[in-house]
Amino acid sequence: MNICILGLGYIGLPTSLLLANAGNKVLGVDINSNIVEKLNRNELPFKEPGLDELFKKAKNNFQASSSVQSSDAYIISVPTPLESEMKMADLDAVKSASSAISKVIKEGQIVILESTVPPGTSEHLILPILREKGVKNIYYAHCPERAIPGKTLHEMIHNDRIIGGLDKESTEKVKNLYSSFVQGNIFLTDTKTAEFVKLMENTFRDINIALANEFSLLAEEAHINVWEAINLANKHPRVNILKPGPGVGGHCIAIDPMFLAEKSSKARIVTLAREINSGMPVHVVKMIHKMIKDVKNPTITLLGLAYKGNVDDIRESSTFKIKRIAENEGISVKLYDPLVQNYPENSSTLEEAIKNSDCLVLITDHDAFKEIDPKKLLMRHKNLIDARNILDHNLWKKNGYQIKVLGDGTI
Ligand code: SAJ
DSSP, X not given: OEEEEEOOSTTHHHHHXXXXXXXXXXXXXXSOHHHXXXXXXXXXXXXXXXXXXXXXXHGGGEEEESSOOOOSEEEEOOOOOEETTTTEEOOHHHHHHHHHHHTTOOTTOEEEEOSOOOXXXXXXXXXXXXXXXXXXXXXXXXXXXXXXXXXXXXHHHHSOEEEEESSHHHHHHHHHHHTTTOOSOEEEEEHHHHHHHHXXXXXXXXXXHHHHHHHHHHHHHTTOBHHHHHHHHTTSTTOOOOOOOSOOOSSSTTTTHHHXXXXXXXXXXXXXXXXXXXXXXXXXXXXXXXXXXTOSSOEEEEEOOSSSTTOOOOTTOHHHHHHHHHHHTTOEEEEEOTTOOSOTTBOSSHHHHHTTOSEEEEOSOOGGGGGOOGGGOOOSSOEEEESSXXXXXXXXXXXXXXXXXXXXXXX
16 A cells, blocks of 8 residues: 655654555655655654664655655644643644645545544544545544554554544554554544543543552651552552652643543543642652752752653653742752753763752653662762652662652651
8 A cells, every 4th residue: 555644753653664564655744854854864763662673674665755645545643732821732733734635635545543632623623624625535534543652663563453433444444554563453433432532541541640649749748658558559459559750741641631621621530630740840849949958059950851761752741840940949950861862951971960969850760860870979969859769779878868759758
């Protein structure tokens, strides 16, 4: 098949390469000319395990371009961010991708939406745009992505998928296309249910992280170590409490629940969970204040810009919120993330980031941070806040550090 994929980001590019390796001719389209040029120079725009290898293998079947061409199938995988003022889905990219397809689409071609959207978007917004130029017989399905950054390729191949088709023929055609690389089960439904399912998945995770975060705040008050308590509670066969942390980042979980809430007054736990998770950076700054209350003109170092461990993705990362709140309160902030490149304020070495620093604050659970040797650090004051509970606290204590761990009310 000739397939045109619109949006070559964290989902679109791996999907393109998997389809190309499955024998399809894939044209990847992006409005960002840097990405297109990079790919056509055989360079990848971001890192993801296994992607490099797949890219090399896909070469003859994959090409990047700035414009959409008429194809047997089109896949839309563009961002759907949250419009910050109104807290509603910003569907501009989906609209312009649909409009670009409408100009080249012919009878009998297939359109698939992978981007996350509020329920009803396919029916009320996308399909009317696709049909704008008069085409009647098109096949359409929503096939929401489910892969987790850091394990994208593995999950794209092995996870079960949901395909929500406009009609039976659409669903079957899209199932055949995805079967070329998906080894998990494929379940079929209608478009609106598929849109809702995707939002439920991410909301489920957001609410469960919020519960873990609330437990951490309660444990601090009750002088209990939440990490030990969660470990013990999870020995119950039907309990699986997630990990507390400095907040929820990333392009999905921090955003998608609001797509459920935007048109309804019934979304109560959904919005409360968002509130709890968004409040965690404020809590981290309170911990910082307690730690450095006697220091004049304090400087702190935030370890980690990425929104979670072992990825280089900084979207919606709690680090930025913590930095902003701390700076507004007169604290100088330095940043260090060994995985993130091309972010101007990122220090190039840990040594540079801790110069004159009064407190280290571990935000991102990168494995690389576990290797830091406290003996070698030259801090102005030896203070450490571990917001992920990943460091060897005894070792840091032995080296003279005062330590606070998020959720540990015993220290
Ligand atoms: N986090 C915690 N505690 C936890 C787990 C995560 O604080 O116990 C934090 C992370 O540090 C991060 C945020 O939550 O800041 C989100 O990370 P994540 O690993 O839970 O999820 P994402 O955003 O990387 O990917 C999610 C996945 N969705 C679900 O697990 C339901 C992935 O499968 C989706 O494809 C992706 O969202 C998406 O694109 O929707």
